[in-house]
Structures are given as structure tokens and as C-alpha cells.
Amino acid sequence: MKIIVKVTLKNGVLDPQGKAIRRALASLGFEGVEDVRQGKLIELDIAETDPEKARAAALDMCEKLLANTVIENYTVELA
Amino acid sequence: MKASVIVFPGSNCDRDIQVALRHSMGEEPQMVWHGDAEVPRSDLIVLPGGFSYGDYLRSGAIAANSPIMRDVVAKAGQGVPVLGICNGFQVLIESGLLPGALLRNAGMHFLCRDVGLRVENTGTVFTGHYEKGQIVTIPIAHHDGNYFADDATLERLEGEGRVAFRYCDSEGAAGEDANPNGSLNNIAGILNDGGSVLGMMPHPERLADPFLGGTDGKPMFDGLVEALS
Numbered sequence: 322m323k324i325i326v327k328v329t330l331k332n333g334v335l336d337p338q339g340k341a342i343r344r345a346l347a348s349l350g351f352e353g354v355e356d357v358r359q360g361k362l363i364e365l366d367i368a369e370t371d372p373e374k375a376r377a378a379a380l381d382m383c384e385k386l387l388a389n390t391v392i393e394n395y396t397v398e399l400a
Numbered sequence: 401m402k403a404s405v406i407v408f409p410g411s412n413c414d415r416d417i418q419v420a421l422r423h424s425m426g427e428e429p430q431m432v433w434h435g436d437a438e439v440p441r442s443d444l445i446v447l448p449g450g451f452s453y454g455d456y457l458r459s460g461a462i463a464a465n466s467p468i469m470r471d472v473v474a475k476a477g478q479g480v481p482v483l484g485i486c487n488g489f490q491v492l493i494e495s496g497l498l499p500g501a502l503l504r505n506a507g508m509h510f511l512c513r514d515v516g517l518r519v520e521n522t523g524t525v526f527t528g529h530y531e532k533g534q535i536v537t538i539p540i541a542h543h544d545g546n547y548f549a550d551d552a553t554l555e556r557l558e559g560e561g562r563v564a565f566r567y568c569d570s571e572g573a574a575g576e577d578a579n580p581n582g583s584l585n586n587i588a589g590i591l592n593d594g595g596s597v598l599g600m601m602p603h604p605e606r607l608a609d610p611f612l613g614g615t616d617g618k619p620m621f622d623g624l625v626e627a628l629s
Contacts, residue, residue, distance in 0.1 A: 338504060341508050389458055389501055391549070
């Protein structure tokens, strides 16, 4: 079963990479981009076939490793 | 005194700290591989600088889940002093031994240069050979050293005297001009609530010998030897 985990910075946490991307977009002529926030997308392919168990396992993975919950939020989607 | 240096894949300051400890201790520190389950009996554990696991996922995140880290966390809980420098600081944060997070430097650049530091707390085994308010020069070399914590954590760190070092100018002023990486309150190093775990971005081991151009880092190691022998 495929699971998509998205990890994003919490609101209020500075994202220097997002700022750099925004500046680069502006220099390419893409105007009107008011803000850019960069995150991570992680694809998991796991053996579990029960969707609820798979989701629970992915949430546990996020808490323990995939996200730093001090600065990041995460979402889990079954693909 | 027995000291252990944990070596992760991608550590690159492990030998620098080995030399600095050897000079101050007069004996050889133990080099401990990250895959080991147990740290041998130690009066001090050091997590060195470098790029453990290539900084994959987040700096320090994979190393914080190495087999050896379970025992480092357990020993820190028993009061064994733990020093984390640069990547070692990142590992301490990711392992939960210190609060907050280390974000990408505000200016996006990897920074490799000397900075001024003000010693804020001298009541620890790490800082006993410095004077309170002393201004020292120590090199930094990092991409992710921008200290962040929520307001409540920051207030607690400040209120409990757990900021060990702050970035400052040559006069000791910790203003925005002297902040290399955007760290909140110019924080360069913090302590756990017992004062037995120190994480810092600057590298004292890189200025601990006159041949390296300075010795401002040496009092840390001499102080540790005096406190822990």
C-alpha cells in the first residue's frame, strides 16, 4: 500500500529556502508570487493492507522520525 | 577521567575533538562507533561535528535514531555529561535531550568563520574555566544553526540560565549585527535543565591549540578535565 506523507513548516517558522525560491521566481519574471513555503513529500510503500492500520503506522512514523513536530506539521494520505 | 567520542557515518570533527581531549586529559578518549549498543563507562560523552548521514531528512535526525543514541540518552538521564558540537548539537535536539530546533541559516549560506561568543553561564562542568560575560572567539561551520524554539521554551531557557553562549560583537553586545545565522536571542549554545548536557553550534575544538591560531576553546576541555577527574 502506498502512503504519501507531506511535511511542511509550521506557520511562523522562518523558511529561508522558500524565500530564496520566491526571489529566484521573481528574477525569472514570475511576478505576483507573494510567498513560497517549501516542504517535503515522502512516499512510503508498506506491506500492510488494512488502510486504518497503515494510516496509524504512518502517523507513528511521522511522530518518531519523518517530521520534527517542534517546527513541522505533517499529513498522511493513502494513495 | 574517561571520555567517549561517538563516531557516526559522516562525522568529520571526531578526530579534532579527540586531539583536543587528548591534550587536556593527557590520555586517549574512546572512539565509539554509532552502531554499538552501549557507551563504555565514561565521565563525558561527546557528539562531534560533521554531516552524519549526509544531513538526510533533517540534520541529525537519522543519527539521533542510531543504536548508540539509546544508550547516550539513558546515560544522560543518569547525569553523565554530554557535549554536542555543531552536528552533535543537532543530534542532541533531534534526540530530545535539548529543546527547540536548528533551522537553515537565515541568510541561506553555509557559514565558516570565527565568531564572537559571550559566556553566559559558568556554573557548569563545561564552562567552569571561563568567566561570566567573557568574550571568546570560536569558529562556526554550519548550514543549519539557526536556533528556534517556541516562546514558552525560550522564556524557560532564559529564565533558568540555560543559554550557555550567545553570539556577540567584540564589545560583547549580542545584537542583530553579531548574529550570524538568525538564531533567536543570538543563542549559540544551550543546556538541559540539569546543566549536564550542552549543545553548541561553534567548534571549541578548532581553537584549542596555538598552532590552530588561538586557544579560546581550550578552557572548555581543561575545565571538563578538572570537573570530571
